[in-house]
Each structure stands twice: as C-alpha cells, then as structure tokens.
Amino acid sequence: MTDCFQGNPDGRIALILKKMRVESGLTGKIQYSDTKASRINVNLTIVQSTPTGYQEFGTWTDTGSFGGIRRHNGLKPYKPGSLPQISENNILRITTIESPPYMMLKTDENGTEPLGNDRFEGYCKDMIDIMCTMIDKNCQINLVEEGTYGNFDSSKQRWSGMIGEIIQGKADIAVSDMAVTGKRQRVVDFTDPFDMVSFSVLMKNPNSIRAASSMFFVFNAFSVNVWICILVSALLFSILFHIMTKFTGAPDSIQSASGIWGRRNVITMNVWFAIGSSMMQGTGVFP
Numbered sequence: 001m002t003d004c005f006q007g008n009p010d011g012r013i014a015l016i017l018k019k020m021r022v023e024s025g026l027t028g029k030i031q032y033s034d035t036k037a038s039r040i041n042v043n044l045t046i047v048q049s050t051p052t053g054y055q056e057f058g059t060w061t062d063t064g065s066f067g068g069i070r071r072h073n074g075l076k077p078y079k080p081g082s083l084p085q086i087s088e089n090n091i092l093r094i095t096t097i098e099s100p101p102y103m104m105l106k107t108d109e110n111g112t113e114p115l116g117n118d119r120f121e122g123y124c125k126d127m128i129d130i131m132c133t134m135i136d137k138n139c140q141i142n143l144v145e146e147g148t149y150g151n152f153d154s155s156k157q158r159w160s161g162m163i164g165e166i167i168q169g170k171a172d173i174a175v176s177d178m179a180v181t182g183k184r185q186r187v188v189d190f191t192d193p194f195d196m197v198s199f200s201v202l203m204k205n206p207n208s209i210r211a212a213s214s215m216f217f218v219f220n221a222f223s224v225n226v227w228i229c230i231l232v233s234a235l236l237f238s239i240l241f242h243i244m245t246k247f248t249g250a251p252d253s254i255q256s257a258s259g260i261w262g263r264r265n266v267i268t269m270n271v272w273f274a275i276g277s278s279m280m281q282g283t284g285v286f287p
Helices: 012-019 123-135 161-167 208-212 217-221 224-247 267-278
Strands: 022-025 028-032 043-050 053-061 091-096 138-143 254-256 259-261
Touching: 091 123, 091 161, 123 138, 224 267
Parallel strands: 091 138
Antiparallel strands: 022 028, 043 053, 254 259
C-alpha cells in the first residue's frame, strides 16, 4: 500500500530524479539533492515590466539571496517599474518625511544631531531596520527635499515630493505614513495599507441638557413630521392588511382542542400586528 502524501526516498521516480541533470532549463541547471526530494542550485531571473517590454532586474537563488541587481537607466520618465530598483552599490535608497511618531529626527544629550541613519527614530525607522536586515541590504535614509508626500503638478507635468523622487530615480522606495490615492496608484506601487482611516462627526445639541429632563425626551429622536408619517404609514398598512385578510379567505380565528383562541380578524388585531412587526417583536400574544 503506497501513501501518496509520504515521499519514498528510495523509490524508482526519486532515484531517476536524483540522477537527472538538465543543463539548459528555463530556470538554469536542473538537479536534485541526494538527501531530500528538492531541487538544488536554483537560479531564478527577476524581471520588471517597462514601457518597452520586460527587462532583467536581478537573480534569486534557492539560498534566499538576491544577486546581480542592477539599475536600468533606459526606463521612460514617470513610468517606473513594478519592482524597486536597487542601485549598483547594493544600497537601498529610502526617501521619507518627518512625521511624528512615524519618522522623527533625534538629537544627542549634548544637543548635536547624529549622522547617517542614526539621526532618525520612530515606527518607520524601526520597520526599515528590520526590513533591511531581512533582505540583507544596506539602506540609506534621506528626507524628501521638497518636504511633501507627492502631488501631480499639471502646469509642470511632473510629480513632487516622495512620489516624484521615486519616479525620477532619486530613491528606490518611500517609507512613511502616506495616503493611498487613485492618482498615486497609477504611477507607483503601494504595499497593503497599514491603517484604514475613517472619519466621524459628533455635534453637541445646545438644548440637550434641558431636553434630557423632559419625560418626552425619547421623542426628540425624530421631528414631528417624521413621527406623523410613521403613524400614518402604520395605520395605512393595518387597514390594507385587514382588507387583504377579509378578501383572501383567511380564517377568522384559530381553533384549538379546548375551543377558539388566538387572533380574531378585527382591525385592532391588525394594528397590533403592524406595531409589533415594525418594532421586530413577536405578536403571538394580543391585547
């Protein structure tokens, strides 16, 4: 009996795969490990989409390392690739903006400002440190020159701020509390939103304290006209429901073993049914 979900390292297919060698595969040389059923020496090519077609961007190996990453200066302006372009010296250039508590400038105890990436602190700074450690790359953090997130200037036909620096090739990525808009999504790629922002407005009624002392305070939820419309609609529904039950042959009462009980088909019972239904309450017991 063979279990399809359990590998057999000594099986016939496994032995064939171990001996197989393909020198010119699409992913490079294809060969399998002698100790486990997995490929070794995997070398994948990373490409990016450009206005002129796909261009080679870098390589990735089965050890999880990136290599051979280089820039392509032939990209048309305002049409960046979908992948961050890491410079030739293997430094990830990051543009950001000062926005507490996400990114802040810090000073030493003697009042001097540290140099390099140490002059920054905040949530985004911590995230950048972890990200660069995971991808094993050096990063260079710079404040955006124009001090803005990025907007499109129709008169100059160019983007400003951090979006503009990414498009112009001055930075590889931007890390900040930037809002995702439709216009920005057309020119750069965003990661999944970290926080969804929603707005609510609360207004205080100047007469709320005086009105709360009244026994009819609950009726202040709607205006007089709205209450009149609610009562009229409930009354019209009750009358129409009563007429329908009269002409559709509905039973006038419900017969039980001990005699007649339940709702008789009268207008008061239909009004009670309409009120109970509008308040989403049961109408099994009637007055």
